[in-house]
Each structure stands twice: as structure tokens, then as C-alpha cells.
Amino acid sequence: MDDLLQPLIDGQRRALSRAITLVESTRPDHRIRATALIAALPDRQALRIGLSGTPGVGKSTFIEAFGTMLTEQGLRVAVLAVDPSSARSGGSILGDKTRMEMLSRNPMAFIRPTPSSAQLGGVARRTRETIRLCEAAGYDVVLIETVGVGQSETLVAEMCDLFTLLLAPAGGDELQGVKRGIMEMADLILVNKADGDLLATARRTVADYAGALRLLRKRPQDPGDFPKALPVSAVTGDGLDKAWAEMQALIAWRRDSGHFDSTRAAQARHWFHAELRAGLLAQLDQPHVRAEMARLGDAVAAGQMTPGGAASQMLDRLGRTSALAE
Amino acid sequence: MDDLLQPLIDGQRRALSRAITLVESTRPDHRIRATALIAALPDRQALRIGLSGTPGVGKSTFIEAFGTMLTEQGLRVAVLAVDPSSARSGGSILGDKTRMEMLSRNPMAFIRPTPSSAQLGGVARRTRETIRLCEAAGYDVVLIETVGVGQSETLVAEMCDLFTLLLAPAGGDELQGVKRGIMEMADLILVNKADGDLLATARRTVADYAGALRLLRKRPQDPGDFPKALPVSAVTGDGLDKAWAEMQALIAWRRDSGHFDSTRAAQARHWFHAELRAGLLAQLDQPHVRAEMARLGDAVAAGQMTPGGAASQMLDRLGRTSALAE
Numbered sequence: 001m002d003d004l005l006q007p008l009i010d011g012q013r014r015a016l017s018r019a020i021t022l023v024e025s026t027r028p029d030h031r032i033r034a035t036a037l038i039a040a041l042p043d044r045q046a047l048r049i050g051l052s053g054t055p056g057v058g059k060s061t062f063i064e065a066f067g068t069m070l071t072e073q074g075l076r077v078a079v080l081a082v083d084p085s086s087a088r089s090g091g092s093i094l095g096d097k098t099r100m101e102m103l104s105r106n107p108m109a110f111i112r113p114t115p116s117s118a119q120l121g122g123v124a125r126r127t128r129e130t131i132r133l134c135e136a137a138g139y140d141v142v143l144i145e146t147v148g149v150g151q152s153e154t155l156v157a158e159m160c161d162l163f164t165l166l167l168a169p170a171g172g173d174e175l176q177g178v179k180r181g182i183m184e185m186a187d188l189i190l191v192n193k194a195d196g197d198l199l200a201t202a203r204r205t206v207a208d209y210a211g212a213l214r215l216l217r218k219r220p221q222d223p224g225d226f227p228k229a230l231p232v233s234a235v236t237g238d239g240l241d242k243a244w245a246e247m248q249a250l251i252a253w254r255r256d257s258g259h260f261d262s263t264r265a266a267q268a269r270h271w272f273h274a275e276l277r278a279g280l281l282a283q284l285d286q287p288h289v290r291a292e293m294a295r296l297g298d299a300v301a302a303g304q305m306t307p308g309g310a311a312s313q314m315l316d317r318l319g320r321t322s323a324l325a326e
Numbered sequence: 327m328d329d330l331l332q333p334l335i336d337g338q339r340r341a342l343s344r345a346i347t348l349v350e351s352t353r354p355d356h357r358i359r360a361t362a363l364i365a366a367l368p369d370r371q372a373l374r375i376g377l378s379g380t381p382g383v384g385k386s387t388f389i390e391a392f393g394t395m396l397t398e399q400g401l402r403v404a405v406l407a408v409d410p411s412s413a414r415s416g417g418s419i420l421g422d423k424t425r426m427e428m429l430s431r432n433p434m435a436f437i438r439p440t441p442s443s444a445q446l447g448g449v450a451r452r453t454r455e456t457i458r459l460c461e462a463a464g465y466d467v468v469l470i471e472t473v474g475v476g477q478s479e480t481l482v483a484e485m486c487d488l489f490t491l492l493l494a495p496a497g498g499d500e501l502q503g504v505k506r507g508i509m510e511m512a513d514l515i516l517v518n519k520a521d522g523d524l525l526a527t528a529r530r531t532v533a534d535y536a537g538a539l540r541l542l543r544k545r546p547q548d549p550g551d552f553p554k555a556l557p558v559s560a561v562t563g564d565g566l567d568k569a570w571a572e573m574q575a576l577i578a579w580r581r582d583s584g585h586f587d588s589t590r591a592a593q594a595r596h597w598f599h600a601e602l603r604a605g606l607l608a609q610l611d612q613p614h615v616r617a618e619m620a621r622l623g624d625a626v627a628a629g630q631m632t633p634g635g636a637a638s639q640m641l642d643r644l645g646r647t648s649a650l651a652e
Contacts, residue, residue: 284602297599300595
């Protein structure tokens with residue numbers, strides 16, 4: 001049994017941190033150990049909440065306030081970030097822990113900063129495995145944060161039970177250029193900064209989005225009144241309890257209807273296929289294979305071999321004589 | 327030696343058609359024969375011209391007129407279509423040959439209709455191999471047509487010596503919603519329908535695009551005055567000779583500067599890598615592998631195995647014990 005397993009299950013933060021560092025590593029021996037560790041984890045479940053929002057909507061402040069509220073209800077909260085690019089914007093330059101100062105000192109909360117650089121595929125595996133580690137460590141809620149751009153939303157939606165989009169109040173009837181695809185993934189749209197001077201604007205923005213959401217196709221895993229738009233204020237705390245109540249109601253509905261379990265099963269199957277493809281392609285990253293690929297690539301570039309012929313020869317070397325044909 | 331090789335090299339259309347049907351097939355024995363045939367082809371070169379344009383800009387009429395002009399200059403012209411979706415729009419419902427009736431009856435021209443359905447990856451291989459077949463069969467110019475949407479432009483640009491964008495005259499200064507990425511790939515923008523009532527609009531559109539092109543980043547493989555925008559009329563034939571002269575000038579410049587050869591070498595290397603990845607992943611399409619994946623997938627969905635553990639086990643079965651780790 002791995003030395004990390006028992007202290008991890010006991011909820012020791014240091015063991016959790018070290019286990020996450022392990023799953024983040026690309027070293028072959030670390031990968032083997034990580035796979036075995038993940039396979040040995042007990043089957044505990046947390047609620048996995050995805051949270052997307054472009055920089056400037058107050059995501060850190062929201063997570064700080066929302067996470068603190070959950071811990072006050074006795075829930076243990078883990079916060080992870082998914083961001084395939086190393087260049088993060090705005091306040092996050094100071095680091096995730098600095099962005100959420102109060103939550104980071106909260107013994108009921110665990111914040112894992114984004115690794116400095118990673119590719120989308122690597123981020124997916126790391127995050128999925130980190131979620132499992134947090135669940136095994138006894139966290140009740142795992143918040144997975146992503147910036148509202150690119151493919152990372154789809155990736156997060158594929159590993160969450162619930163997907164939340166955080167927006168800022170917008171003047172007029174324009175919908176802040178939120179991509180339709182991201183809107184369609186959202187179970188809940190929260191319009192932040194619904195306080196002070198922005199309160200009226202925030203309420204109007206909620207109405208605009210509620211209208212837009214009604215035009216979007218209903219999904220079978222939604223009860224009749226979802227997806228919903230709600231106003232919240234991370235600063236005053238207004239609406240946070242209501243948002244949490246809505247999340248719980250949606251999850252309860254999905255559990256009763258069987259969609260919760262069937263979605264998790266489909267996600268696990270999807271992850272299995274992704275790991276399998278990654279494992280096959282990982283052969284090409286081995287140093288001796290790279291060297292041979294470079295040699296054959298030169299021959300192809302020089303016109304001495306056809307691309308298909310070189311691929312065929314390389315696959316032979318990899319012990320896959322018939323792979324190209326089949 | 328393959329029976330098709332000599333008649334193909336002799337330029338027999340029937341042999342070319344049969345060879346293309348062979349490379350389009352996914353049957354394992356056909357794939358082996360196709361790979362061997364491609365490897366045995368003589369090293370003849372045609373000018374590979376990519377042509378993109380949204381439905382309605384008169385692409386078929388342009389290809390008919392432009393292709394006929396080239397054959398009148400003694401050049402043999404092949405026309406291929408790249409379209410990953412089976413649903414083609416507009417006149418093409420009637421079939422590619424019907425769209426280009428004159429050219430399809432021209433003994434100097436060869437038109438290959440789009441296969442009824444195919445995936446993007448499969449289209450890429452088919453088209454690359456078909457280009458090589460057309461070159462071996464002695465065609466001087468291969469026109470690769472694509473509809474101006476999605477990823478197919480990038481795919482075509484990766485297999486062409488020259489990328490042309492065909493546009494319709496547009497009123498005002500709006501740039502027809504042409505994606506910046508596609509604009510950046512274009513070596514030549516041709517504004518079609520520069521005749522009759524639309525002549526003035528077409529000229530203004532050319533000026534608009536010429537301005538836009540100046541704002542785009544210059545590429546090292548471009549001489550100073552490229553990319554260019556020109557007016558053409560597929561109906562009157564005006565500007566077609568000028569367009570061809572510009573294409574020849576650009577290619578001559580690229581040949582002299584070495585960019586022509588280096589681009590082809592890079593394209594071949596890219597194709598090699600794509601074939602290699604496809605060959606590795608093709609293992610997963612074998613019936614007995616699919617059955618085993620389904621069985622493991624069920625165990626993963628039921629929570630009896632972790633996704634990583636199941637992937638690891640599957641990779642072991644495929645003889646890749648260390649692949650996940652490496």
C-alpha cells in the first residue's frame with residue numbers, strides 16, 4: 001500500500017498536497033505510482049462544481065465568499081483551477097492562495113494553485129485525478145474554476161456534476177459576448193456584483209439571461225425550471241445561500257432521476273478512452289522513438305520515402321505491423 | 327508491381343479513377359495495396375492550388391472557366407473537392423461533374439466527385455494520396471476545392487503550394503464575415519462576378535480586401551506585393567489570365583527563394599506524423615479491441631475499475647506495458 005494512502009484518507013492536508021504533486025508529475029515512475037494510488041482510493045463522493053467566468057467578473061471573490069459560506073455549514077471545500085495556459089490574467093498573478101486569502105487560511109478548505117505550465121491534455125488528467133484525491137480525502141464540495149475562454153470549459157463540464165457560469169452586470173441588452181456553447185453548458189448563471197450602484201443593472205442582466213436561457217435547448221438532465229439565472233454579490237454575500245440551495249435542488253433532482261449516476265458513468269468511460277488514446281500516443285514521446293521519427297521525417301522531407309511508407313515502417317518498429325492497415 | 331501503376335503513369339483516366347477508389351477504401355487489404363502503390367509512384371510534380379469560397383460565390387463556375395483556360399494552354403487539370411460533411415450545399419447537390427459540365431467532358435481535365443461521406447481525418451489522407459495519384463498520372467495543375475467553413479481550409483492549406491480565396495462582391499466596407507484565419511492563409515483573393523452591374527462593387531471589394539491584406543502579417547514565403555486581391559469574372563473570363571499570371575509569378579518566386587521546396591518538405595513531414603498517430607490509434611478500431619474496450623468501459627462506468635487502471639490494463643493487452651508510464 002502506498003505510504004500516502006492512509007494519511008490521505010485521514011484527511012491530512014500535507015498528504016493530499018504530496019499526492020497531487022505526484023499526479024502532476026510526468027516522470028514514468030511517478031505515473032505508475034499515481035495510477036496505483038488512484039486505483040486504491042476509497043469510493044467517496046464530493047459534489048463537483050465547475051465555475052467559469054472571464055477575468056474581471058470577480059471569480060476569486062466569489063469563490064472566497066461562497067467557499068467560506070459552505071465551510072460555515074460544516075462542509076469541507078476544495079478549490080482547483082483548470083487553465084491550460086501558464087499566463088493567467090488579473091489578480092491571479094499573485095497566485096491562487098493570495099487571491100483567496102481568507103479561504104486559504106480556513107482549515108475546512110483546501111486550495112490548490114495552478115501548476116505553472118501544462119498542456120490541455122495533461123491538465124485534464126491532473127484535474128480528474130486531483131478531484132478523486134480530494135474526494136478520498138473527505139472533501140464534500142470540489143470547486144473547479146476555469147477562465148471563460150477556449151476549450152477549458154468543455155473539459156471542466158466533462159468532469160463536473162454541475163456547471164456554473166459567473167458573469168458581471170452588463171448595461172443594455174447585449175449578452176457580454178458569452179459564447180453560445182458555454183451558455184449551453186451552464187446549469188446556473190450567476191450575475192455577480194448585484195450590490196450598490198450595480199444592483200439594478202445586475203437584475204436586468206439576470207432577466208436578459210433568463211430570457212436567453214429559455215431559448216436554449218432543454219437537456220434531459222434538467223428539471224423544468226433549469227438552467228436558471230440568479231443575482232449574487234460576493235461582496236455583501238447576498239444571493240449566495242439561494243445559489244447554493246438551487247445547486248442542491250438540481251443535484252437532488254438529478255440523483256432521483258438517475259441522471260447524476262449515469263452522467264458520472266459516462267464521464268468515467270470518456271476518461272478511460274482519453275487515457276487509452278493518450279497512452280498509445282505516449283509511445284511517440286520516448287527518446288529512442290523520437291530519434292527514429294526524426295530520421296524518418298528527414299527521409300520523408302527529402303523525398304526519399306513517402307509519408308505513408310515512413311509511417312508504416314515506424315509502426316512496424318513499434319511492433320504494430322498491421323496497425324496502419326487495420 | 328501493382329497492375330494499376332503503369333496505366334496510371336500512362337495517364338489512363340480509368341486507372342486513375344480506380345486508384346482513387348482504392349485510396350478511398352478503408353478495407354485493410356486495400357489500405358496495404360494503396361500504401362504500396364503510393365510508395366511506387368514516380369516523382370512527378372503538379373502545381374497544387376487550394377481554392378476556398380463559401381457557397382454562392384460562384385466557385386463551380388470559376389473552376390469551370392479557369393480550368394478550361396488552363397487546358398487551352400495545354401495544361402492537364404485535375405479537380406478535387408475537400409468537404410468533410412456529406413451535406414453539400416447549393417448546386418453541388420447535382421454532383422460535382424454536373425456542376426462543371428464543360429470541364430468534365432474535357433479530355434485534358436479530370437474531376438473527382440466528393441465521396442458521399444467521410445471524416446476530416448479520412449478526407450485528409452484521401453486527398454493527399456489522390457493529389458499524388460494525379461501528379462503521377464501527369465496532371466500539371468491540381469485544384470483542391472473546399473467550402474469556406476470550418477477546419478477544411480487549414481487542411482487544404484497544409485497540402486497546397488498556393489491558397490486562393492474566392493469571394494463575391496460585397497456592398498459597403500464590410501468584409502463578408504471572412505474569418506481572419508482564412509484571410510491569413512490566402513495568397514490570392516479573387517473577387518468574382520466582376521462583370522455587368524456588379525463590376526463597380528467588385529472593384530470596391532477588391533480595394534477593401536487589398537487594404538485588409540496590407541494589415542495582415544507578411545509571411546516569409548511571400549514576395550513584397552503578396553498576398554494580393556484581384557477582380558475576376560468566371561462568366562466573361564475577365565481577369566482569369568491575370569490571376570493565373572499572378573499565381574505563376576508567386577510560385578516562381580517561391581521556387582527561386584527555396585520556399586516552395588521547404589514548404590513541401592514540411593508538409594510531407596507533417597503528413598508522416600499524422601499517419602503515424604492515425605496508425606497507432608487505428609489499433610482501437612479492431613473488432614476484438616473494441617469488444618474488450620466495451621467490457622472495460624462497462625466496468626469503469628460501474629465503478630469497478632478506475633479509468634486509469636482500465637486504460638493501463640488495455641494498453642497491457644495491446645502489448646504496450648510501459649506506454650502509459652512513458
